[in-house]
Amino acid sequence: MADTEGTTSEAKGPGAFRKFAWIRIIVGILIIGVMLWGAGVVLGYFKKPASIQVAGKSHNSAESGALASAAEPSGPPPAEDHRATDHGTADSADAVHGEQTTGHDAPVHDDTASTQGKQGSSEHGVAAQGKPASSHGKTVSAGLGAEGAAGHAASGSHGAAGDEQFVEQANGVAFVSAVIEPLRYELSDRFWGWRPNDVITLGDNVINFQLGVLEVTRRAAIQLSDRISRTSSTSKLETELQNAMNWFMVKPNQYWFPSPETKYIDSLDQLEAYRERLISGDASFFARTDNLLPLLAAFVDLLGSCDENLVKTEEKTGEPVSFYKADNYFFYAKGVASAMHPILEAIMVDFQTVLVRRDGTELMHHAIENLDRARHINPWVITDAASSGILANHRANMAAPISHAMVYLYTLMKTLET
CATH class of the missing domain: 1.20.5 (Single alpha-helices involved in coiled-coils or other helix-helix interfaces)
Known part of the structure; x- marks a missing residue:
């Protein structure tokens, strides 16, 4: 047994x-x-992009700088009649914004333009740069190297604090840099790199964020190639911009033949080549109202799509929005806001004459502020609770600044059309 x-x-x-x-x-x-x-x-x-950190700091420094320049009794009026300074050294307003104008024969604008210039300066700190229209010559900007990470937006509209080296800035450089930098960060500096085509994925939050950044970059590249770089529809297309626009259309989740990372990097290199030609004066950038309106319309459509995904309670099939879809919509909208924010700041620089003439500076400033709010919503866990529940509804939290930015851009479009 x-x-x-x-x-x-x-x-x-x-x-x-x-x-x-x-x-x-x-x-x-x-x-x-x-x-x-x-x-x-x-x-x-x-890990936030360096460009985003620079933009946030420079935005605050610009507001405090504007107050400092207004309180300085010895400084001249801030770009009151858009005259170029006759002194070799920067005045107090220029020291705040890191910019001064060159030349001594800049034409004097009328009193109406002077008043509008003051209003633009108080709203976003840009009129004090004394940046004239493209026909009035070029401006000198502090701390904007051609390859500088901070040059994506903050360099033009706020200046680069702490950098005393003055380099020449051509019209359009701020805009092209703002298009390049967000996607460049996702491809080269983001931990784990480009993720939508990874075989093994560790969550999909960053994937959806990167898709949002890509969509903004695509739409900006299309308008830059088709309109902003050309005098009319019969003008020659820029080869670099054509290549960039086409290569951005490679599917983001495609694994190879070709890989999206390779083609996107090639596209950014083409944009950098175009930027270098802008600096050397061999390329054109036409900051006109009829070129700005289609770009704003594309951004309004994209923000409207994000807003719909953030506020809807049911999918097209009639099923409620699942927990796994809610965070996808959240991070896609955040990626859109993060990439669009520096581009709008660059528009404040390169299209300043258009915005000031139509009193659109304040509307653009409010759109930028709301996108800044959206890109800094950073919860550890995305919850999609009921409106009256104890837990947060992070989709609704994101929808508020996204919808506000959309409304301000739409209102700006209508203002520019009149």
């Missing part, structure tokens, strides 16, 4: 051990997977 029981226990021993081992192996794999996913989210998402 004892021998029989011993034999049975020995027979069961190997099977029980295998079951014991497999359970622990599977649990260990799951734990490692969760740890890797958590590390990817923390390191990949919470």
